[in-house]
Amino acid sequence: DIQMTQSPSSLSAFVGDRVTITCRASQSISGYLHWYQQKPGKAPKLLIYAASSLHSGVPSKFSGSGSGTDFTLTISSLQPEDFATYYCQQTYNTPLTFGGGTNVEIK
Amino acid sequence: QVPLQESGPGLVKPSETLSLTCAVSGGSIGSSYWWSWVRQSPGKGLEWIGEIYHSGSTNYNPSLKSRVTMSLDKSKNQFFLKLTSVTAADTAVYYCARSSTSCYTCFQQWGQGTLVTVSS
Numbered sequence: 001d002i003q004m005t006q007s008p009s010s011l012s013a014f015v016g017d018r019v020t021i022t023c024r025a026s027q028s029i030s031g032y033l034h035w036y037q038q039k040p041g042k043a044p045k046l047l048i049y050a051a052s053s054l055h056s057g058v059p060s061k062f063s064g065s066g067s068g069t070d071f072t073l074t075i076s077s078l079q080p081e082d083f084a085t086y087y088c089q090q091t092y093n094t095p096l097t098f099g100g101g102t103n104v105e106i107k
Numbered sequence: 108q109v110p111l112q113e114s115g116p117g118l119v120k121p122s123e124t125l126s127l128t129c130a131v132s133g134g135s136i137g138s139s140y141w142w143s144w145v146r147q148s149p150g151k152g153l154e155w156i157g158e159i160y161h162s163g164s165t166n167y168n169p170s171l172k173s174r175v176t177m178s179l180d181k182s183k184n185q186f187f188l189k190l191t192s193v194t195a196a197d198t199a200v201y202y203c204a205r206s207s208t209s210c211y212t213c214f215q216q217w218g219q220g221t222l223v224t225v226s227s
Contacts (some may be wrong), residue, residue: 013204031211032211032212034208034210034211034213034214036214042219043202043217043218043220044153044202044214044217045217046213046214046215047137049210049211049212049215050211050213052174053210055210055213077202080181087152088118089153089155089214091130091212091213092212094158094166094168095155095167095168095169095170096143096158096212097142097154097155098152098155099152100152101152101153
């Protein structure tokens, strides 16, 4: 199985901060890396697919980069509605696997 | 209209079979998508259970493979999950999701999730 390691597991930030979350794969996954946002009691929502492509309707403050084994999700200016848990996912190989999540909290 | 909607018993007894349905609206289950099940134990992360293609081809997570069966019914535009011999460790919110090769098989749409508790 491909292991996905996210860091940090949690972070506290102010409204307006620039936030970066990283995701590392245990082997190369090319660009088969996606980012999701999940709020409490809700299903995950796709933000970024194929490492750097913005999903339809997602604000441009979200961006993704990386390839191979190392990837990042950046939120350029954190807003109150962005406080949530973020997950990365690889779809390069089955079993499809997710990172452990990054909980973004208000400071 | 919710594009994907899970349904099924909210309570299952240990050793019994968990059966869930995902109803697909706003599109045909016969289209070229992969249809997945994902679960999330309380307070935990996301675990992919498996996927089924419109042709009926399946891929399962090896950690659950011996207990999982997925199927679909094109006439009803639904797909299904069966998980046998459940234990308390199978208590989770179960999501169905749709993925497409157009986005490197990202999960474009998710159901709202259904909580299944395993308890006697």
